[in-house]
Amino acid sequence: MVYFVGAGPGAPDLITVRGQELLKRADIIIYAGSLVNAQLLKAAPACCLIYNSAVMTLEEVVEVMVQGEREGKTIVRLHTGDPSLYGAIREQMDRLEEAGIAFEVCPGVSSFCGAAASLQAEYTLPGVSQTVIITRMEGRTPVPERERLRSLAAHGSTLVLFLSTGLLKQVREELLAGGLSPDTPCAVCYKVTWEDEKILRGTLKQLPELAEAAGVRKTALIVVGEVLGSDYELSRLYAADFSTEFRQAREGEDGNT
Template sequence: MIHFVGAGPGAPDLITIRGQKLLAKADVIIYAGSLVNPALLEVKKPECAVYNSAHMTLEEVLDVMKKAEQSGKTTVRLHTGDPSLYGAIREQMDALKKMNIAYDICPGVSAFCGTASALELEYTLPGVSQTVIISRTAGRTPVPERESIPQLARHQATMVLFLSTGHLPKLQKELIEGGYTAATPAAICYKATWPEEKRFFCTVGTLAETAERENITSTALIVVGNIIGEQYDRSLLYDPSFTTAFREATETTNGSDTDKAGMDQ
């Protein structure tokens, strides 16, 4: 059996209980060494074979999985954050299906969640943004034109950008081209939840300058949007003038259809 496991954003205690149990019983662990905190491997069995996929091709990873399966061993494929985001797991799962090797997926806490925690942000502030766009700028891996940064920036929603720290001059230019002003709040979070975590608040117009000054070249997420600012509306869910499925209103308002308006907030 192959278990794809999300390692979480970095801190060893932010992996799920299920994920940690799978690591502890694994006979073989293949981990994304360029991004996964090696401290997560401290729970492994002494006899467990460990492979760092940063030095491996897809074919080499699959060969390790196949040989482990033929030997009746349990394998954990440990990916950073949640494996569904930029984890390159689809190609592995498709290959395992062709080889009739069973697998499952254990979700993890994504780095974008760890970043919100580190920066003390709420991505979906009432009156500011109710949408989070998770994307990346084009690099060696292309991005469909319909998903280019200028196209996405036109929504003026909260944006969380992976794999873009090495392209910040291009990124800030594209964000402004898409409609954000140079003064729009932004932040750079390096290795959220790791011991070496660093956080920098800036603006869209100073993203590249900030990263260069602080020597941040990789392993960071970029957050863009007015949710970093100070202005937002109070949540209707906890407004005393709104009745929900669980609480009666204790104040009245001028609206005629407010009795159930807080139910889906």
């Protein structure tokens, strides 16, 4: 069996319980060495074979899985964050399916969740934004034309950008072209939940300079949106004049009491 496991955003104790248990009984671990915290590998048995996929091709990764399966091994493919986001797991799963090898996916805590925790932010504030767009700036790998940043910016939703730290001048240009104000709050979130985490706050017009001044060039998320500001509406769910399945509205009281 091959298990695709989300390692979480960085801190070793933010992997799921299920993911930790799979590491403890793995015979083979293939981990994304450029992004996954190596402290997680301490959970592996002493006899476990460990491969760093940062120096491997897709074919080499799959070959390790296929050979391990032939030998009856338990294989863990350890991806950063949650493997469903920019994890390139579909191509691996398709190869395993073609080879008749069973696999399962163990979800993880994505770095965009870790960023919100470190920012002490809520991405979906009433009256501000009820939508989160997870995307990236076009670079060496293109994005569909309909998903250009300037098009997505037009929605005014909360934006979380992966894989874009080295392209911040282009990010700023695209978001401004999409109608965002230069004063839109933003944050550069470097290695969230790691010991050397950095959280840099500013505005869209300052975005490239924020990262440059701190020496941040990779391994960071960019969060853009008014949810990082101070204005929002209170949730109706907890308003005194709002009835729910579990609580009746109280007459004469409004949502601001």
